[in-house]
Amino acid sequence: MGNGLSDQTSILSSLPSFQSFHIVILGLDCAGKTTVLYRLQFNEFVNTVPTKGFNTEKIKSLSS
Numbered sequence: 906m907g908n909g910l911s912d913q914t915s916i917l918s919s920l921p922s923f924q925s926f927h928i929v930i931l932g933l934d935c936a937g938k939t940t941v942l943y944r945l946q947f948n949e950f951v952n953t954v955p956t957k958g959f960n961t962e963k964i965k966s967l968s969s
């Protein structure tokens with residue numbers, strides 16, 4: 906999931922650039938949620954460890 910859903914052009918560029926959103930990513934353990942988050946933020950693959958609690962990040966779309 907982390908690799909497939911995190912292409913900036915397919916997700917973030919489809920959102921209106923003048924708005925901000927709170928997005929919650931839910932899924933089973935090891936589904937790839939953290940991978941998606943950091944792929945969107947840094948636009949590269951980041952090796953993850955299982956998350957304790959939750960992660961939160963502010964991401965600016967490249968298209969805005």
Ligand SMILES: Nc1nc2c(ncn2[C@@H]2O[C@H](COP(=O)(O)OP(=O)(O)OP(=O)(O)O)[C@@H](O)[C@H]2O)c(=O)[nH]1
Pocket residue numbers: 906907908909932933934935936937938939940941952953954955956957
């Ligand atoms: N093959 C493959 N592996 C992936 C993909 N996305 C994530 N992974 C791998 O799956 C493992 C778990 O990814 P995480 O992003 O840590 O998963 P998570 O949903 O945050 O897991 P928890 O924090 O434990 O709930 C890691 O080893 C990732 O490298 C994908 O699209 N393809």
Ligand SMILES: [Mg+2]
Pocket residue numbers: 938939940953954955956
């Ligand atoms: Mg995680």
